[in-house]
Amino acid sequence: MEFFDIFLVEAMLNGLLLGGLLALLSLGLNLIFGVIDVVWISYAELMMIGMYAIYWTHTMMGWPLYLAFIVGVGGVALLGAAMHWFIIRPVLSAEPINQLLVTGGVLFFLQAVATVVFGIDFKNIGIRLPSFMLGDISLSMARLIAFAVAMVAIAATYLFLNKTYAGTAIRAISQDRAIMPLMGVNPGRIYLLTSAVGGALAGLAACLLVLQYDIHPAIGLSFGPITFLVCVMGGLGNLIGGFVAAFIFAQLISVGGFVFAIEWGYVLAFVFFIAMMFIRPEGILTQRR
Amino acid sequence: MSHFTSTHFFRVLLVLLVAAPWLGLGPYPLHLIIMSLLLGFIYTSWALMGRLGLVSLGHGAFLGIGAYAVVLLWNQYGLSPFLGTLVAVAVTVVLALIIGYPCFRFKIVGHYFALVTLALAEVVRLVIVAERDLTGGSLGLTPKPGIPEGETFSIWAMQSSTRVVWFYLILLCWLFALWVWRRVDHSMQRDALQAISEEEDAAASIGINVTRTKLQITVLSAVMTCLGGVLYAQYQLYINPETVSGIGISLQMVFGVIAGGMFVMLGPTFGAVFLLALQEILRVLIGNQVHGLDLLIYGALLVFFIIKMPKGILGTWLERRT
Numbered sequence: 004m005e006f007f008d009i010f011l012v013e014a015m016l017n018g019l020l021l022g023g024l025l026a027l028l029s030l031g032l033n034l035i036f037g038v039i040d041v042v043w044i045s046y047a048e049l050m051m052i053g054m055y056a057i058y059w060t061h062t063m064m065g066w067p068l069y070l071a072f073i074v075g076v077g078g079v080a081l082l083g084a085a086m087h088w089f090i091i092r093p094v095l096s097a098e099p100i101n102q103l104l105v106t107g108g109v110l111f112f113l114q115a116v117a118t119v120v121f122g123i124d125f126k127n128i129g130i131r132l133p134s135f136m137l138g139d140i141s142l143s144m145a146r147l148i149a150f151a152v153a154m155v156a157i158a159a160t161y162l163f164l165n166k167t168y169a170g171t172a173i174r175a176i177s178q179d180r181a182i183m184p185l186m187g188v189n190p191g192r193i194y195l196l197t198s199a200v201g202g203a204l205a206g207l208a209a210c211l212l213v214l215q216y217d218i219h220p221a222i223g224l225s226f227g228p229i230t231f232l233v234c235v236m237g238g239l240g241n242l243i244g245g246f247v248a249a250f251i252f253a254q255l256i257s258v259g260g261f262v263f264a265i266e267w268g269y270v271l272a273f274v275f276f277i278a279m280m281f282i283r284p285e286g287i288l289t290q291r292r
Numbered sequence: 293m294s295h296f297t298s299t300h301f302f303r304v305l306l307v308l309l310v311a312a313p314w315l316g317l318g319p320y321p322l323h324l325i326i327m328s329l330l331l332g333f334i335y336t337s338w339a340l341m342g343r344l345g346l347v348s349l350g351h352g353a354f355l356g357i358g359a360y361a362v363v364l365l366w367n368q369y370g371l372s373p374f375l376g377t378l379v380a381v382a383v384t385v386v387l388a389l390i391i392g393y394p395c396f397r398f399k400i401v402g403h404y405f406a407l408v409t410l411a412l413a414e415v416v417r418l419v420i421v422a423e424r425d426l427t428g429g430s431l432g433l434t435p436k437p438g439i440p441e442g443e444t445f446s447i448w449a450m451q452s453s454t455r456v457v458w459f460y461l462i463l464l465c466w467l468f469a470l471w472v473w474r475r476v477d478h479s480m481q482r483d484a485l486q487a488i489s490e491e492e493d494a495a496a497s498i499g500i501n502v503t504r505t506k507l508q509i510t511v512l513s514a515v516m517t518c519l520g521g522v523l524y525a526q527y528q529l530y531i532n533p534e535t536v537s538g539i540g541i542s543l544q545m546v547f548g549v550i551a552g553g554m555f556v557m558l559g560p561t562f563g564a565v566f567l568l569a570l571q572e573i574l575r576v577l578i579g580n581q582v583h584g585l586d587l588l589i590y591g592a593l594l595v596f597f598i599i600k601m602p603k604g605i606l607g608t609w610l611e612r613r614t
Binding site: 090099118121 | 347395407410416534545546550585592
């Protein structure tokens with residue numbers, strides 16, 4: 004194989020596009036962790052529910068796609084808020100392991116809900132966007148759109164966090180949980196808002212994924228583990244670290260999958276993750292104390 | 293057996309268990325008891341480290357190594373599962389050290405430890421799936437039949453067509469796990485580990501070798517889980533990557549232990565019985581018409597139990613009594 008194999012370049016480009024999606028997913032999870040200090044193992048399952056919501060409204064109810072997307076984003080935002088209110092709020096002062104596990108129970112629950120309602124068959128919304136050629140490289144339109152939208156959404160979230168009052172409160176809470184109530188910020192309300200924003204980001208990811216993938220109850224498992232490894236490698240709660248880590252991971256998966264076989268790409272990414280934990284346990288961008 | 297626990301409950305349970313195959317239960321209930329004991333063995337092995345704050349979400353890795361190493365060596369080279377077990381244990385020890393040493397050396401704890409081990413479980417699952425020419429990939433693997441014509445069991449092949457043999461073997465292993473639990477409980481290490489799980493730096497300051505103590509319990513727990521994998525493969529005579537490795541089974545182990553209660557000796561076993569009973573009851577009540585409904589109730593109950601009974605069913609019950 005030549006070094007500048009055209010297919011290698013294609014794999015790297017696809018890795019870049021996948022990186023955008025992973026960055027979007029890990030942003031939501033990271034935000035929730037940074038503020039509430041709980042890892043939602045079921046985060047990718049919220050996205051899976053969003054994909055079914057879009058399928059249901061668009062394909063089964065016949066709503067136009069943009070309405071279905073609004074339902075997807077809004078629905079998962081509500082689901083995120085509900086998840087916080089009914090599941091996380093009661094265990095906020097419990098052992099961290101119980102907080103982690105309760106979201107694991109939600110993972111099984113949401114998968115089962117999807118299975119009961121829609122069955123285990125693969126579904127899709129019947130939209131397949133064309134590929135186009137860039138020189139000799141074939142690129143999928145859906146992936147390109149997903150990448151662009153993910154970048155815009157990440158930028159918007161960044162602006163929200165930095166330019167609005169609510170965003171500032173969220174950042175403040177994540178920096179010092181104890182002092183903010185004294186400053187007149189209601190942590191409960193901020194937690195709820197953060198969970199809804201995190202949910203909305205998962206809902207947006209759902210909109211982008213229905214254009215590329217078939218929907219089935221276990222699709223969350225293909226994205227979930229990768230998403231929280233990205234967050235951990237970037238340093239849990241470190242939004243910029245997560246962003247960088249998403250692209251590193253995506254390259255490993257894509258190029259590794261191209262050079263060896265698709266599963267080996269993932270194995271490579273996981274092994275790299277474990278190695279990085281030992282080299283930089285606080286995340287790739289954090290200075291070692 | 294009285295040194296296990298002084299309560300009458302345990303003695304009665306033990307007598308009932310030893311007599312179980314002769315009570316005319318029929319093959320299916322006996323199978324459920326065997327599975328309870330087997331899962332009880334595996335969950336207890338997990339809880340050895342889990343209750344001391346070392347929450348591993350990666351024990352599926354060790355279970356998978358035990359199951360696959362033994363079946364592959366038997367199918368490919370005709371190596372007896374007893375010898376295969378030695379290989380599997382060796383691999384497990386090496387892997388547990390490779391993961392454990394840096395984790396403990398660099399003080400990777402809590403969420404981070406859980407997620408590192410979870411990555412490990414996924415690595416093992418993906419390797420099994422990727423090597424599909426050898427392992428059969430997602431379709432799974434069956435050990436070649438090794439029972440000679442006219443016999444009901446073969447020690448060399450570690451296979452038996454009668455459940456009673458399996459019942460007593462797994463009962464012994466389960467008792468062994470409880471014995472280990474007791475030994476750890478009464479050892480110096482136990483106090484050291486308790487101290488470490490509460491305040492790591494303080495423990496180190498009074499001369500406890502934190503890294504070594506944690507490694508010992510991790511290797512012990514991993515090796516026993518690996519043995520559980522061997523037993524599972526040889527008893528079920530079918531394994532696939534999803535049921536013996538990866539996130540699903542790793543989480544299920546933790547759930548079982550949490551549901552039962554990880555701070556009492558019989559808690560993990562109680563969790564195993566509870567999860568199995570729940571599955572069976574839901575299966576019988578709901579049947580197979582609505583696919584996934586049993587899992588739905590199962591998931592909801594798990595969430596409910598973790599919120600309402602963080603110490604587990606048995607743990608909460610014992611606490612209320614005292």
